[in-house]
Amino acid sequence: MLNNCHLNLIKLYKNSKKLLFLKIIKLKGKGYSMLTYLLDEEISKRSLLKHPFYQSWREGKLTLEALRGYAKEYFQLVKTIPRIVERIIEFSPLSKEKMLLHLKEEKEHIELWLRFAEALGISRKELLNYDGLDEIKETLNRLYHLSLNFYDATALMYSLEAELPKISKIKADSLERFYGMKEKEIKYFRIHEVVDIRHAELWRRILNNSPLKERDLLLKVCKNSLKAQNQILDVIMKTYMR
Numbered sequence: 001m002l003n004n005c006h007l008n009l010i011k012l013y014k015n016s017k018k019l020l021f022l023k024i025i026k027l028k029g030k031g032y033s034m035l036t037y038l039l040d041e042e043i044s045k046r047s048l049l050k051h052p053f054y055q056s057w058r059e060g061k062l063t064l065e066a067l068r069g070y071a072k073e074y075f076q077l078v079k080t081i082p083r084i085v086e087r088i089i090e091f092s093p094l095s096k097e098k099m100l101l102h103l104k105e106e107k108e109h110i111e112l113w114l115r116f117a118e119a120l121g122i123s124r125k126e127l128l129n130y131d132g133l134d135e136i137k138e139t140l141n142r143l144y145h146l147s148l149n150f151y152d153a154t155a156l157m158y159s160l161e162a163e164l165p166k167i168s169k170i171k172a173d174s175l176e177r178f179y180g181m182k183e184k185e186i187k188y189f190r191i192h193e194v195v196d197i198r199h200a201e202l203w204r205r206i207l208n209n210s211p212l213k214e215r216d217l218l219l220k221v222c223k224n225s226l227k228a229q230n231q232i233l234d235v236i237m238k239t240y241m242r
């Protein structure tokens with residue numbers, strides 16, 4: 001026999017389902033599907049902005065040693081991004097024109113990262129000859145190998161770029177305000193405030209049309225990617241914030 005508590009729970013469940021349904025209908029008009037809605041939920045749940053390393057960055061509490069360590073280790077990810085976009089292009093059954101533009105932009109971002117690192121006192125030569133801590137290499141290897149096919153690689157790029165405009169703005173503002181860095185030194189971040197809105201939009205459109213049977217796997221790729229991205233920050237923190 002159902003008591004009041006059970007009935008309230010059923011009502012709550014029905015209402016939340018109805019709300020979710022209405023939310024998705026509304027989002028559909030803005031270019032989302034159930035999958036990209038769930039991916040965004042996951043990205044927000046495991047948001048890098050909640051990580052203590054990025055919280056310290058936002059508050060201007062990172063030492064220069066920590067920022068230098070970050071510049072060296074994260075550079076390994078900056079170099080991996082064009083390789084993932086190359087995977088998408090290689091597997092793509094769709095027109096590759098926009099993807100090729102993204103690839104060109106991602107390759108250009110490497111130069112901007114070198115300038116950011118230079119402003120922190122790391123020479124180009126040092127950075128170009130550095131290939132990361134073992135733990136970073138292992139994590140990036142795992143991340144890269146999440147891109148087994150066209151849709152996996154696209155979900156991976158989406159999980160890397162969807163939140164980046166917001167994160168980049170916070171980083172750039174803090175570098176300017178607390179560390180006195182100039183616009184040309186933080187251009188990498190300023191560019192990502194804008195360009196990754198367009199990049200993520202393309203991946204979102206592709207994912208909206210992904211085969212239904214793939215969608216659980218794509219959600220899993222996103223979760224694993226976010227775990228790996230958080231682990232990269234864990235390793236940087238453990239190594240450079242002692």
Ligand SMILES: [Fe+2]
Nearest residue numbers: 161195196199
């Ligand atoms: Fe991008």
